Amino acid sequence: MTAAPGSNAPTTKTASDEVAELLSDLIRINTSNPTHPERPAAEWVAEKLAEAGIESTILESAPGRASTIARVRGSNPDRKPLLIHGHLDVVPADASEWSVDPFGGEIKDDYVWGRGAVDMKDMDAMTLAVIRDWARNGVQPERDIVLAFVSDEEAGGRQGAHWLVDNHPDLFADCTEAISEVGGFSLTVGSDLRLYLIQTAEKGIGWLKLRAEARPGHGSMVHTDNAVTELAKAVTRIGAHEFPLHVTPTVRQFLSRIADVTGLDIDPENPEAALAHLGGMARMIGASLRNTANPTMLQAGYKANVIPSSAEATIDTRFLPGHEQELFDTIDELIGEHVTREFIAHDIAVETDFDGELVDAMAAALKAEDPHGIPVPYLMSGGTDAKSFSQLGIRNFGFSPLLLPPELDFSSLFHGIDERVPISALQFGVRTLDRFLRSC
Structure with a gap:
């Protein structure tokens, strides 16, 4: 300089x-x-x-x-x-x-x-x-x-x-x-201990539109073929599903560093017990342990007494690096045969190593301003x-x-x-x- x-x-x-x-x-x-x-x-x-x-x-x-x-x-x-x-x-x-x-x-x-x-x-x-x-x-x-x-x-x-x-x-x-x-x-994470979370990875995005179609009809009649009902079943299954745990290289390194500096006994194969020690960040870090899929929007019908011909829902899915196919295979199983899906937005997951001169410069700058600070990598949800x-x-x-x-x-x-x-x-x-x- x-x-x-x-x-x-x-x-x-x-x-x-x-x-x-x-x-x-x-x-x-x-x-x-x-x-x-x-x-x-x-x-x-x-x-x-x-x-x-x-x-x-x-x-x-x-x-x-x-x-x-x-x-x-x-x-x-x-x-x-x-x-x-x-x-x-x-x-x-x-x-x-x-x-x-x-x-x-x-x-x-x-x-x-x-x-x-x-x-x-x-x-x-x-x-x-x-x-x-x-x-x-x-x-x-x-x-x-x-x-x-x-x-x-x-x-x-x-x-x-x-x-x-x-x-x-x-x-x-x-x-x-x-x-x-x-x-x-x-x-x-302690009276004189602060972690500085440097993002080296982030989940991929798959915003989905689900659509169910069926025969429309009068709301007063018996009607077993109902788009709203079929869509609601699919949305409920997705919202209730818990995806399996996956510890990516970034998350594994994050957990290891937390264990080193805090003395916590963290099992890298089952790290969720450690989330309670992360305060408000537990939600963000917890989401880095598995794929997620959250229903966010619903749309159907135009009148109280008309059974609509279609119903739509929006699902916000996020996948870990290396686990995209698993996510969408699971979604296809959960929506069933009467609901289709399409992408509103679809983008990749990214991940890089926590090493090199740039990382060293980040760590040195943080330590110079906060001697109690410890830089750690993390995966953003x-x-x-x-x-x-x-x-x-x-x-x-x-x-x-x-x-x-x-x-x-x-x-x-x-x-x-x-x-x-x-x-x-x-x-x-x-x-x-x-x-x-x-x-x-």
Whole structure:
């Protein structure tokens, strides 16, 4: 890391000073997918980069579905670039359920509140804060850093990262590694012991539409051929099914490290007993032990006294790396012969090893900011744009570092009500990212 030639003298303003304000401003740009396209947020990001002297390009996959791409030049052209990607879209929020305006970007009680505060405008803001701080102080990284603030992740990325990889792979083709969301955050397991979960794997996605068809009729008559009944049976079987336990390499390494640092007797072949020690994260970690399938939507009929000719349900299935076929074979058995299925969205599982210079740099940066912190790999139950960028041969890691209060139920805030992030966690994040990016 070197000072750029002809740079301005350092200023007193730091990344920590502005990260909460940046996040608040970004939250106030409503990018609820699919009703509010990301173009205003993409333009805002481009403006913040331009203020730092960094040129960017805005690309649209469809009207308003915009992504902002930029490259920070490094001092060593022989080093392969690092990709930092973050999505600009968020899931919708019902204001009546919140204690604050979900798109108000309110700063109160030492938190930044609003939709996207943890998924994932916090990482977008932290990245911008660090890059802008470097520009103010004439800092140049050793390797190029490619920045991708993308659209449509919350709908599977077909109009975001997937579209960029398919249509503009040259922008990322020389990148070998990437960091993004849902990793690097703390999990307190003792008074002076915190695990930092770095995502090295994530489940695949199969959003399914189930459909039953039958003869329609009058609701007052005896009717044994009923689409609603057939669909309800299939949905009930799926919702009640428990998939078998599978301990993947990432999860096995995660459990081993937890056993080492906590002294817990964890049986890697039956690790569920250890989940009680993980607090609110037990739901997320528990989902990394098996395939899952959850009914999420039902639709049938148009009048109380009409038996409909069809009924539909939506199922959110997630499969572990290496266990996709098992999941869909099981689903086909559970739905039975009178129900069909089709994909709404289908994407791969990804997994990489927890080793190498990049991982060492993450661990060193975390330890420098939190001597009691222990980095561990984990498999995330959800999905990210890593699925898209992995198609270019890029190793992907979830590394959005946050030091969280022990009492905060962090996993419940993803797509949850009163989504918020501590300002102190954001400031920890920019310090850690700065250390990491200077050394990686």
